[in-house]
Amino acid sequence: MSAMDRRGGKTPSSQGLIGRRGLLLGAGAAALALAAGCSAPGGGVGRSLRVSSYGGNFEKALREHIYPLFTEATGIRVESMPQPAGLQFLLQLIEANKAGQTPMDLCISAPVDVMRGNAAGLWRTYDTARIPNLANLPEAYVTRGPEGVAAVGAVGWFFTMVTNPQAISPTPTSWTELWAPGRRNAWGLAGTGAGPMFEVTAATYFDGPETLNTEAGIRACVARMAGLKPNTRLWWESEGTMQTALENGEVQGGVYFADVAETLIQSGANLEVVFPREGPVIDFGSWCQPSASTKTEEAHEFIDFMLTPQAQNLIASRMNAPPLIRADLLTLDGAVRAKVTSPTTPIATNLEARRLHMDLMVQEFSQMLAS
Amino acid sequence: MSTAEPSLAAASVDQPAKPRWMLAGLLTGPALYILIMAIVPAFLMVQLSLAHREVGGLWSPGFELTQYRQLATPLFARIMGFSLLLALTGAVICVSLAFPAAYFITRMRRRAQVAWLVFLLGSLSLSEVLIVFAFQVLLSTSGTLAGALAAVGLLAPGGALYPNFPAVLTCLVYLLLPYVILFFYPALSQLDPEVEQAATTMGASRLSTFTRVVLPMMRGQILTGVLLVVIFTFGAYLTPLVLGRPPQWTIAIHINNAAMGAGNLPLAAAYAVAVVVFMVALLVLTRLLSRRREAAA
Numbered sequence: 001m002s003a004m005d006r007r008g009g010k011t012p013s014s015q016g017l018i019g020r021r022g023l024l025l026g027a028g029a030a031a032l033a034l035a036a037g038c039s040a041p042g043g044g045v046g047r048s049l050r051v052s053s054y055g056g057n058f059e060k061a062l063r064e065h066i067y068p069l070f071t072e073a074t075g076i077r078v079e080s081m082p083q084p085a086g087l088q089f090l091l092q093l094i095e096a097n098k099a100g101q102t103p104m105d106l107c108i109s110a111p112v113d114v115m116r117g118n119a120a121g122l123w124r125t126y127d128t129a130r131i132p133n134l135a136n137l138p139e140a141y142v143t144r145g146p147e148g149v150a151a152v153g154a155v156g157w158f159f160t161m162v163t164n165p166q167a168i169s170p171t172p173t174s175w176t177e178l179w180a181p182g183r184r185n186a187w188g189l190a191g192t193g194a195g196p197m198f199e200v201t202a203a204t205y206f207d208g209p210e211t212l213n214t215e216a217g218i219r220a221c222v223a224r225m226a227g228l229k230p231n232t233r234l235w236w237e238s239e240g241t242m243q244t245a246l247e248n249g250e251v252q253g254g255v256y257f258a259d260v261a262e263t264l265i266q267s268g269a270n271l272e273v274v275f276p277r278e279g280p281v282i283d284f285g286s287w288c289q290p291s292a293s294t295k296t297e298e299a300h301e302f303i304d305f306m307l308t309p310q311a312q313n314l315i316a317s318r319m320n321a322p323p324l325i326r327a328d329l330l331t332l333d334g335a336v337r338a339k340v341t342s343p344t345t346p347i348a349t350n351l352e353a354r355r356l357h358m359d360l361m362v363q364e365f366s367q368m369l370a371s
Numbered sequence: 372m373s374t375a376e377p378s379l380a381a382a383s384v385d386q387p388a389k390p391r392w393m394l395a396g397l398l399t400g401p402a403l404y405i406l407i408m409a410i411v412p413a414f415l416m417v418q419l420s421l422a423h424r425e426v427g428g429l430w431s432p433g434f435e436l437t438q439y440r441q442l443a444t445p446l447f448a449r450i451m452g453f454s455l456l457l458a459l460t461g462a463v464i465c466v467s468l469a470f471p472a473a474y475f476i477t478r479m480r481r482r483a484q485v486a487w488l489v490f491l492l493g494s495l496s497l498s499e500v501l502i503v504f505a506f507q508v509l510l511s512t513s514g515t516l517a518g519a520l521a522a523v524g525l526l527a528p529g530g531a532l533y534p535n536f537p538a539v540l541t542c543l544v545y546l547l548l549p550y551v552i553l554f555f556y557p558a559l560s561q562l563d564p565e566v567e568q569a570a571t572t573m574g575a576s577r578l579s580t581f582t583r584v585v586l587p588m589m590r591g592q593i594l595t596g597v598l599l600v601v602i603f604t605f606g607a608y609l610t611p612l613v614l615g616r617p618p619q620w621t622i623a624i625h626i627n628n629a630a631m632g633a634g635n636l637p638l639a640a641a642y643a644v645a646v647v648v649f650m651v652a653l654l655v656l657t658r659l660l661s662r663r664r665e666a667a668a
Contacts, residue, residue: 086631087630087631087634088631091429112634115427115428116427116428116429116634118428119425119427119428119429120428120429191617192632193628193632193633194632194633233534234534235616235617237612237632241613248511248512248513249512249513250511250512250531355426355427356426356427358427358633358634358635359424359633359635359638361633362628362629362632362633362635363441363444363446363633366446366617366625366628367444367445367446369617369618369620370446370449370450370617370618370620370625371446371449371618
């Protein structure tokens, strides 16, 4: 699993039979959509777009609840497919793109992989004039490559504190709880080399994520993180490992994806999603088009649709994920709002630090853990 | 006799010619396979380790030793030291359990031997992933073993038996034991029983026959068995990842972290080259030492 990626492991209902059945249902739905597309009056017959997104809940919710609306609005049929996260996927995609044959027209990519893809000349640049709804999206979620906009924010996710209320009571209010002397072996924390623990530490004990812009700042954060070692039972790399540990009570809490935790709670796990006063860490995935894909028109229409308040409201209610467009454009009901927005200002992931100091961050972090 | 000699000599010259061609034909396949599947990737790995790491990207072709300089860090020494410690401890435990086990199996009746061999081969068909996660369940707080130990007061309630070094070691030994027993079995079953009978006739007990006759005769096999386990264990990935804490992470995990976490494939390749060099050096050293002992004997 890559540094700031996610979806390395299983997500609820993404594995085994359910996942496979989901795929079969998906194939059925695609066939139905094809039939519907053929008979739709005036709908651009035969227009289609292959879109991949992180397998599991993400892909399932997009396929079932959001893509049909896009097809209805534009007549473009969406062929949805799951994609893994991480570098391996990116490397395969770079090779496939060189060969002129990518399995999809659009995929979701984490900021680090957007950057790597840019460096490798993987992504096609968008014509922003053809995406009027781009105005809905804060600039922070628009990523530029050498020739223009190469990635447009698709969906966000929070790394936040998740606790088992039976073991951790009262509910913590600050990230400092992770360092508390009484919490020996209590936590499962993100163990990826340049992961969100850097932002958590920088925001809790230093001047915020900007601390990570310098080597000295990175070293200071790592030294602080060494204080987490006695309290950490599990340094998780794939979210599936942490999910199992939370469900089995192996850990009493820790740092985890808020949306996956919500899904676990919905399926009966005794967990609580806590937004500490310093804020959860927010990261996001972006829509990227490999340059070998020629469906530029459909891709622009798709991205424009995904930036509508209608689509973003559904991302919140169906995927438990924080929508990325401006909050004033959204119409969320109270319960959904409570799940997908943080009452405290989220801590932005410092991408510039990863661009300049990725190797140092991973090396210092590994050294700290191994010693 | 003298008339037969020339024909015999002629036959000995002619005879190897045909099998040599056949042998070359038979060996071409495996040789090509090794060339394509081992030497080419090894070359690519060395090439990658010398590539230039792009800041904010992946890597570009190059010829530099930047990544090899990172091998001179305390972190790398520590990881290699730990991997070696784990491999040697695992090897000593595995061999000291497997050798007597294989010995006793060869001394059983035929049907019992077959039953044991089928059992051992059967246990090899279990997936490593399955075994490691089964260990995780067994050793967890809610697991049977932890529950039983807590019930008799040997473990604090709510305590767990992992993640730690013994958990990693126990699981690795479990995974490798069948291989090592099966490795010793052929050599031990070919051991002439008359040698032991002779020792017994001369008044040696069963134990001293085993330690002073059987063990020394199998010294070469035992050494190879130890090396087998060391090589397997050195590259262990899943077991230390699931059952260990970060200080118990082997070089394989760090290679993965450098490659897939940081996206620094040149560094991961440099780590891998260093491991190969280390392993080859270990094998050469063992060979030299055993030769010297043979010469001394």
